[in-house]
Amino acid sequence: MNNTVKCHDDHTLDKYLFPFVYGTVMVISIPINCISLYVSCIQVRKKNELAVYLFSLSLADLLYSVILPLWIDYAWNGDNWTLSARLCQFSAFLTYMNFYTSTAFLACISLDRYLALVHPLKFQHLRTRRISLIVSIIVWLLEGTFNSVILMNKEVFNDPCNSTNHILCYDKYPLEWWQAQLNLFRICSGYLLPLAIILFCYHKIYQAVRCNQATVNEEKKKIRKLILNITVSFIICFTPYHVVLLIRSIKEPQTSNLQLLQSMYKIYRITQAFTSLNCIADPILYCFVSETARTDILNLLRCCLYLQKPEGNQPEEHALCSSVTKSNALVTYRSSCETETL
Template sequence: MNNTAKCHDDHTLDKYLFPFVYSIVMMISIPINCISLYASCIQARKKNELAVYIFSLSLADLLYSLILPLWIDYAWNGDNWRLSALLCQISAFLMYMNFYTSTAFLACISVDRYLALVHPLKLQHLRTRRFSLIVSIIVWFLESILNSVILVNKEVFNDPCNFTNHTLCYDKYPLEWWQAWINLFRICSGYLVPLLIIVFCYYKIYQVVRCNQATVDEEKKKVRKLILNITVTFIVCFTPYHVVLLIRSIREPYTTDLQLLQLMYKVYRITQALTSLNCIADPILYCFVSENARTDILNLLRCCLCLRKREGDQVKDHALYSCPTKNSVLITYRT
């Protein structure tokens, strides 16, 4: 590119933004997604079809959370990938798998709630554990196929600035035309379609709940809270990223202005950091708001506390009998 003389690439923002955000996400996301997996697994055994989608959602979030240390290292070194090219491919693959399996399973959960509340007596065969398991397998399979392009292409690139030795992982700028077309397909199939499904389902649910006189006010509040939470999750976590990705995909393949490219890339990276927040929002929204899941989690915590108390009692008993006091020796002697 003949415009590199104007290039003044600065990775300072990434160096501090991503380690800060990703570290917080890791500390919160890993334990709560493990608990969410536990609670949803118990509910799935009880033939709760919704728990199957929640289990898949938590699994996708947990897998992404576990590779965040690699992205922290990448950002801390100024967007310079120092690890192998294969690790870059795996990290990018799991990141995009999380993005689009999350949106898909959020849509599945919305459809399940729609069928349960709007058509409670119809289409019962679509609300079984077996059906939700089949749908989950199909989602995982399709997303693996669609994102496999990451695993077959070179995903490490040289920084376009001619005076830097940085190696970029996956997010190259400017985008090539084939990358732009893949992004446009992802935006339509992985973001817009699930968003339209979710908006439609929750609009219908809200209408039914609002007009149903038999529904108590407390239940109406729960439904409104669920609708509000899913809307906020999509707006905060996924919408800014996909809006910027759309602009990049339309402009970058045909732009030679490096300053404009860098500006778009910086905004894109900020929105990319926001997407990781869905790893925290998902289990809180869809597992911890469930009364059955809450009961299972409380039972788990009680078991852990009981085990800890029992271990403490055993330690005390061991200390009492292995290290007798002077009084206990005298009592033993007198008897």
């Protein structure tokens, strides 16, 4: 009872930090993920198996980005959900779908690059557009089924701190035992396993490139930098959140001190907000670094600019767009043999 009386919640940080982070992510993430979807579609039509994973990754990031206004409203009200309970369920569902479909597809991309660069001939039958499509569908179905538990339960709760009348959406404190067990499963299957796959694959890729006498030192340096950026990005975006989630899942079911629980919940919310940076990092590191992707984006801009000119020039404009698209096939073929796209 004393813990409850002393409980006090200051929502100033929530009101300003989260809208700033989520707003920044939303403004940047939506356009660049739309571009990434466009580039991926082009490459899927050219039977590029990697593009299937990139398309799914961009789609997951885009779906999360478009619901960020709901989380901005939640944070602006000091972690007080003022919308419908069903909308809370839907927002939480898409949030966790993004977290764990993203980590799954990042692992798939790493594995595909590992097979392409370390075992280019041995596992060609596993690197087809059909296999990538099947794997992607399985990932979406598994994550959708697993996270559907969010849609089946009440996900709005009264804040246990009696100095506030706030309604919490999905994440609450203290965690119940079954929620803690669910989180431990998420940490192992949705974070640790993909992280292990990514570290293994990029370590092997780096070793293969380093020992390849045909690859010049400048190219090796570029590959090493890209591998480092991808790995660090994954760790920065997802590790703090899952470390705090692990601590909460172990300690909260056994703790009754509301002040301690509230402090832990604050840290958890901050790390959760910064996972959204993943929606910006993904298209930059996995799409825009590719020469083929940059060429496709440039072609799109050229076509859009030319089509806005007077009608008298349109036949020539369409011819240019057509020739640019045809020349892109050569670029695609060449880039598929390069080690730049990891």
